[in-house]
Amino acid sequence: MSAGKFINFEGIDGAGKSTHIAYVAGWLRARGHTVITTREPGGTSLGEKLRELLLHEKMHLETETLLMFAARREHLAQVIEPALARGDWVISDRFTDASFAYQGGGRKLDLRKLIALEQWVHPHLQPDLTLLFDVPLEVARGRLEATRSPDKFEQEKAEFFAATRAAYLRRAEEFPDRFRIIDSTQTIKDIEISLDKVLSTI
Ligand code: TMP
Numbered sequence: 001m002s003a004g005k006f007i008n009f010e011g012i013d014g015a016g017k018s019t020h021i022a023y024v025a026g027w028l029r030a031r032g033h034t035v036i037t038t039r040e041p042g043g044t045s046l047g048e049k050l051r052e053l054l055l056h057e058k059m060h061l062e063t064e065t066l067l068m069f070a071a072r073r074e075h076l077a078q079v080i081e082p083a084l085a086r087g088d089w090v091i092s093d094r095f096t097d098a099s100f101a102y103q104g105g106g107r108k109l110d111l112r113k114l115i116a117l118e119q120w121v122h123p124h125l126q127p128d129l130t131l132l133f134d135v136p137l138e139v140a141r142g143r144l145e146a147t148r149s150p151d152k153f154e155q156e157k158a159e160f161f162a163a164t165r166a167a168y169l170r171r172a173e174e175f176p177d178r179f180r181i182i183d184s185t186q187t188i189k190d191i192e193i194s195l196d197k198v199l200s201t202i
Contacts, residue, residue, distance in 0.1 A: 011133035014140030039093035105167020
């Protein structure tokens with residue numbers, strides 16, 4: 001059985017990442033892979049309940065961070081690890097990089113706490129490929145305003161998203177082997193061409 005790989009999609013709210021999940025899943029399926037698509041916070045019955053709380057309840061920053069990682073622990077145990085063990089490919093709409101970007105960058109949680117949680121929850125697993133959809137803040141905000149009613153994170157101010165985006169870009173510098181930055185100001189067609197190039201290298 002060929003080994004499946006783990007891909008996470010990242011970017012600030014409004015970066016447009018979710019639009020491209022079906023495209024990447026389709027690209028992989030067309031090449032004979034079994035692919036599951038999932039998301040964080042969420043991906044399990046418990047995780048989806050935690051998502052509701054995380055996106056709509058005000059809470060202490062450390063509570064928020066611990067719940068993100070609690071949902072992730074369940075997601076790994078129930079969905080991600082069994083799928084990879086079967087040889088399936090996993091595409092997750094966000095993973096731990098989002099905690100470093102949002103709780104670490106946006107909300108300024110001490111990075112040592114995030115590193116400790118990452119070590120606890122998945123000491124031996126990292127995504128094989130991280131697609132970071134990057135856009136200037138104004139573009140992301142424009143896209144958000146055009147959509148649904150904003151959740152707790154989407155209501156944050158521009159400085160929050162500037163810090164979140166900067167934290168994503170720092171993380172991409174720290175892990176250049178797995179991160180690929182997609183310029184998300186491009187048209188959907190051009191983004192698909194960029195994705196084709198990245199996917200043909202993994
Ligand atoms: P989504 O809107 O892309 O589905 O993501 C839900 C929100 O949760 C998004 O605003 C980012 C936030 N989030 C964190 O703050 N930390 C995390 O670890 C994850 C996975 C998501």
